[in-house]
Amino acid sequence: MELPNLVRLVYRNIKVNTDYGTLIILIGLPAAYLVFFGFGFQSFASAGSPAHSYLAFLAPGVMAFQTVMAGTVGGSMLWADRRWGMLAQLLVGPFTRLQYLLGIMLTSVMFGLAGAAVMLVGAYLLIGSISIGFLGGLTIIAAILVGSIFFGSLMLLISALVKSNNAYNSIQVLIIFVVNFASTVFYPLSSGLPIELRALFVINPLTYIANIVRDGYAGTLVAGDAYQMVGLIVVTVVFLFLAVRSYMRSGVSFS
Amino acid sequence: MAAITNSPNPVIKVEGLRHTYDGKNYALKGVSFDVRKGEVFGLLGKNGAGKSTLIKVLTTLIRASEGSVSILGMDPVQEGPKIRRKIGVVQQDETFDFTTVQGNFDIYGMLWGVPRAERARRRDELIKKFGLEDVRKKRSFDLSGGQKRRVQVAREMMHDVDVLFLDEPTVGLDVIMRRQLLDFVRQDVANGLTVVFTTHNLEEADYLCDRVAVIDSGRILAMDTVDNLKTLYRGKKTIEITVDSPTAETFYHRLGREFGAEATVKQGEGSALVLTDNPKEALASILNIARETGAQIEWLNVRKDTLEDVFIDSVSKQGTE
Numbered sequence: 001m002e003l004p005n006l007v008r009l010v011y012r013n014i015k016v017n018t019d020y021g022t023l024i025i026l027i028g029l030p031a032a033y034l035v036f037f038g039f040g041f042q043s044f045a046s047a048g049s050p051a052h053s054y055l056a057f058l059a060p061g062v063m064a065f066q067t068v069m070a071g072t073v074g075g076s077m078l079w080a081d082r083r084w085g086m087l088a089q090l091l092v093g094p095f096t097r098l099q100y101l102l103g104i105m106l107t108s109v110m111f112g113l114a115g116a117a118v119m120l121v122g123a124y125l126l127i128g129s130i131s132i133g134f135l136g137g138l139t140i141i142a143a144i145l146v147g148s149i150f151f152g153s154l155m156l157l158i159s160a161l162v163k164s165n166n167a168y169n170s171i172q173v174l175i176i177f178v179v180n181f182a183s184t185v186f187y188p189l190s191s192g193l194p195i196e197l198r199a200l201f202v203i204n205p206l207t208y209i210a211n212i213v214r215d216g217y218a219g220t221l222v223a224g225d226a227y228q229m230v231g232l233i234v235v236t237v238v239f240l241f242l243a244v245r246s247y248m249r250s251g252v253s254f255s
Numbered sequence: 256m257a258a259i260t261n262s263p264n265p266v267i268k269v270e271g272l273r274h275t276y277d278g279k280n281y282a283l284k285g286v287s288f289d290v291r292k293g294e295v296f297g298l299l300g301k302n303g304a305g306k307s308t309l310i311k312v313l314t315t316l317i318r319a320s321e322g323s324v325s326i327l328g329m330d331p332v333q334e335g336p337k338i339r340r341k342i343g344v345v346q347q348d349e350t351f352d353f354t355t356v357q358g359n360f361d362i363y364g365m366l367w368g369v370p371r372a373e374r375a376r377r378r379d380e381l382i383k384k385f386g387l388e389d390v391r392k393k394r395s396f397d398l399s400g401g402q403k404r405r406v407q408v409a410r411e412m413m414h415d416v417d418v419l420f421l422d423e424p425t426v427g428l429d430v431i432m433r434r435q436l437l438d439f440v441r442q443d444v445a446n447g448l449t450v451v452f453t454t455h456n457l458e459e460a461d462y463l464c465d466r467v468a469v470i471d472s473g474r475i476l477a478m479d480t481v482d483n484l485k486t487l488y489r490g491k492k493t494i495e496i497t498v499d500s501p502t503a504e505t506f507y508h509r510l511g512r513e514f515g516a517e518a519t520v521k522q523g524e525g526s527a528l529v530l531t532d533n534p535k536e537a538l539a540s541i542l543n544i545a546r547e548t549g550a551q552i553e554w555l556n557v558r559k560d561t562l563e564d565v566f567i568d569s570v571s572k573q574g575t576e
Contacts, residue, residue, distance in 0.1 A: 003368070012362050016352045084396075085350030092314045092344040093366055094336050 005095050009103030013077055014110065026069050026111065027118055030062045034122055037186060059123030059130075060140075060217035061185035063116040064210040067144055068179055070112030071151020072172055074104045075159040078247075079168055082159075101247055105152050105240075112148030113141065116213075132217060139216035139225065146232050147209040151179075153239035160246040183207045184214070208232050265289035265325075266418055266449045267296075267313065272322035273473075274308055282308040283319070284473040290418075290451060295444055297464030298453040305473040306453040307347065310422045313451065314344050327417055340367070343411030343419045347426065349403055351395040356387055356406055359395050360413055367414035377413055385409040385439060401432035408439060419443070421452045425459060437463050492534045493558045496541060497526040498550040506550035513540055526554075 003011075038055040081087040090100055124130050132140070155172065162168045180186075182200035189201045201207050208228040215221045267290035274283040283305050290296040298306045311317045312324060315335040324331050326338045352362050357378065364374035382391050385405045390398055395406060404424055411419060421440065425433040437459060444450055454460050460467050461481055468478040477484060498506050507527055514529050514537070531537040534557050545552050 008366050008368070012352070012366055015358075015362060016354060019353070080353065084353065085346060085348045086352055088316070088346055088348075089344070089350040090366070091316060092339055092342070092346075094340040094368075095366075096336060 005099050006103055006106065009090075009095060009099060010106050010110070013103055013107035017073060017077060017107070017111075022073070026073065026115055030065050030069060030115065030119055031122055033065070033186075034058060034062045034119065034126065038126060053127065055123070055127050056218075057188075057214070058186065059119065059127065060214040061183075061210045062123075063119045063140070063144070063217070064147065064183075064206060064213040065180060065185050066115035066119060067112050067147030067209055068151050068176055068206060069115055070108045070148040071153075071155045072176065073111045074108035074152035075155025075168070075172065077104050077107065078156055079159045079165065083165060097248065098244075101156070101244060104156065105149060108152035109145055109148040112144050116140070116144045130217075131219070133219050135221065136216035136219050139221060139229075140213050143209050143212040143216065143229065143232070146229070146236050147205065150205055150209075150232065150236040150239055153236065153243040156243040157239065157246050160243065179204055179206050184210045205232055205235055264292065266292050266294075266327060267451065268323075268325040269313075270323045272309070272312065272319050272324060274312060274317070274320045281320075282473050283312075285322070286470070286473070286475055287322075288468055288475065288478060290449060292449055293444070293447050294466065295440075295450040295452060295464045297460040297467040298451065298470055299455070299457065299460045299467050300453075300470035301455050304455075304470045306470055307422060308473075309470070310344075310420055310451070310453055314342060314420055315339055341415070341417045343414070343416035345404075345407050345411060345419070345421045345424045347422045347424075349396075350407065351403070353396070354394065355392050356395055356398070357382070357391045359406060360410055363410045364413040369414055374413070381409040381412055386435075400427045401429070401435070404428060404432070404436055405439070408436060412443065416448065418449045418451065421450060423453055423455070425454070425456065433459065434462075492531055494529045494531065494534060494537055494541065495526060495554070495556045495558065496529070496552060497554040498545065499553040500549065500551045502549045506544060506548045509544045509548055510541070513544060 034055075038058050041058075042054045078087070081090070087100070091097065095103075120130070154175070158171055158175075159168055162171060178200070182197065183204045183206035184201065185206060189198065189207065191198075193201070208231060212225050212228055212232075215225050267288075269289075270287045272283050272286040273281055275281045286305075286309060288296075298309060300306050308317070312319045312331070313326060315326075315331040315338055318332055327341055329338050331338055352359055354362065360378040360381065361374060364377065369377065382388055385408070387402065387405060387409065390402055395403065398406065408421070408424060419440070425436055428436065433456075440450060440452075440463065450463075452460070452463060464481060466478065466480050467484060469476045469484075496510075500506075510527055510529065514531075529537055529541065538555075538557070541555075542552075544550075
């Protein structure tokens, strides 16, 4: 039996992108955050309030951060396929342009979910015990899924618009840095932060992904998480639309 | 020249094809031709002639602005994915996945839905046939230019191909590699494959193609079998001249003035071609110009009819119209 086009494209994307270098960046960077920041700041957190474990705070944040890493995989895939000619080659194959794009999106989501699962295992090994309920688990999966699509769309949008490899890499590094540190991945949104920084936190979708994942992880889901999820879905749909439109209109798609 | 568009059951049928990228300038200006089953059809033209645009239309990458195209009896606009299942395309540029030679064959076969066992059989067969055994575990990007081209052509044979499009596949290859690659293609043509081959190398077209369309500025200027084209333009001779002196530029300039559109100066290569009905008279004029300009003739050759003469003649005529 022949596999559907989309499955074949996703399989190809995973196969081509699972070299050691990519895996080290994808898993290694968040894992390093978990280990170094986790243990490094654990002493501060314990000093202030022994009841709180910084590692337990950071673990769901790093899981949420996997959505950013998944997005960069999507953008890089499109960029590499353009750079190495495989986009043109695939588009003279039995695929539609939309299937190609969906293939990248689906691959990003899979990388996001797999990365989050690896971080969860890492957190378990470091913390010792984790108990996530059924609803919490589902919520985490949904947040990672939507978050991966959001960051996948954002990176696709950028890679469809940017003309040079250097520019793409620079923008990607900048986005990872700002999105990562102006979010609740590493620390809570505190009223002590400067207002400009707080504004960045508020408009950053990673803040909401981290909040939802954290509440799902700790079993403290509240109605606010549902609102945050709805907001996240709306923003994701908008960015997905923009990414598809840019891709279809740019020379990238040969349309 | 009238287009040949009445072949029985053509594999490719193109009629009145026009294409513009910006709505003003046309890269294709009314192209019509047929390609028959099992034929090697050459599109011969210099850079920017419209060959690659034509290939993009035929391989469904772009939709033509005007005219009609049928590939294997199907409309590229309506049935693009169906057509793409049955064609192979070797692009002008390198196109590889970031993996080994073997990995590229495997992924390609998988993408085209070739069953796993069949995929392995074809991969091994093609790697052997195209002489890639020694490099099968090497990353594709680490291969030499010739090896890369062989991988690109061989990879297209991983799936069932009815029509193979080769867009200048020999660019950057040395003479031996070029000939090897063309011989590989020839073997598959003998097995019934239809090939559309673009090139600006006249010897290649002469060697490989059954019929050739000479294309320039988006128009087909001449189209027939290679032998017929040579017969049609028989009697013309091409004189090749290379001079080496500080006055070379003056020499080529005078040559252009003397022979007009019949002279083609190859700027980058420092040589010139003169097409003539009367080689004796033309040689005397050339030697005279060399004497007057102080140019030292390094090499001079009077060639018998080749496809290059046809190309130069048809493009030159177009230029004077």
